[in-house]
Amino acid sequence: MASHLSDRTMTDLLEGEGTPEQRAHLASCAACRSRLDNARAALEAASKVDVPEPPGLYWEALRRNVRRRIAEEPERRTRWGWLAPLAAAAAVVVIVALSVGERPPTPAGVAPTLPAWSALPPVEEDDNLAVVSGFAEEEALVADWEEGRGLAAFVAALSDQESEALTMALRVEQQEGEL
Amino acid sequence: MDAPTSTPALPAVLAADEAPAETGPSPREAERAAIEACKRGEREAFDQLVVRYQREIYRLCYRYVNNHEDANDLAQEVFLRAWRAIGRFRGQSAFSTWLYRIGINACLNFRAARRPPAQELPETIPDPGVGAAERVERAEQARRLREAVGRLPEKQRATLILKIYHDLTHKEVAQVLGSTVGTVKANLFHGLGNLRKLMAEEGE
Incomplete structure (x- = not known):
């Protein structure tokens, strides 16, 4: 007699499939028939056992609880969501940059006073930039550099009087040929 | 009572998907739309998926823990995990298959924790055609069979x-x-x- 049928083949036979050869083996092999009968009996018994139905209002309660727990979850980030922190940081930088040099509202009828540093030439045309950079030794400016604000922030933070004093000093030094 | 209920199994639900819809998107299209909405973070869309699969997931969990309280906790956990992971669902299998996988994993993790069983849900729909003694006997057989399944x-x-x-x-x-x-x-x-x-x- 050929070897017994495999579990896989027995499942096929249990489900009404299998080849004619396999069915022929089953007809002639009491051991395989017994295994199949046992499996069929177990399947029949197991199929009758259902899960007790929960109370009618249960499903709404389940959905409510799932909704509540999902609401407690952090916001989902989309594919580009990782850019959000960078975008927020960039927005802060722009806002700070725009707010630098901001002055209180000018009374009506009075010509607005330009900030002192607005008289300075562009950086690439400023022959005095080396001197201004020398001020970096000043403690306040060092702090500015260390905090990443740099030269522009230092100049922007000067009052009108300080700007005039700086301009005068630069002119004097230029006249004395030190530049 | 453990008589089989008329609750449709998953294939019946899927079969309904194939039926032509008279108006609006088919259930399967609606499911796909809900999944995409969930990926965009729209929490309300997930409710549709819960409605559709809550019964199957609850019953799957119940089969593992054999009591309502734990099955309820587990079912919630399965949906929560699905929500967290839905961004990674690529549609390479049916959503139901993916959800069942989460469910099986959650059930196995639960069993690994070996929590003591909570009180079982009382049978709610007695069959009027069956006497009390027979009902008790059937319930007992069902309990034994569920426990036997649990020992596999x-x-x-x-x-x-x-x-x-x-x-x-x-x-x-x-x-x-x-x-x-x-x-x-x-x-x-x-x-x-x-x-x-x-x-x-x-x-x-």
């Missing part, structure tokens, strides 16, 4: 539950369990044989 090795139990009670195809079971169709068939038959032995040991 993990893969055999998962295979039996998905195949018999959720009516998944061999291929779907293989996808859920990360296995092959051949292994699923072997586990099913082996599991049924073991179940028969366990039932005999407990006096059936």
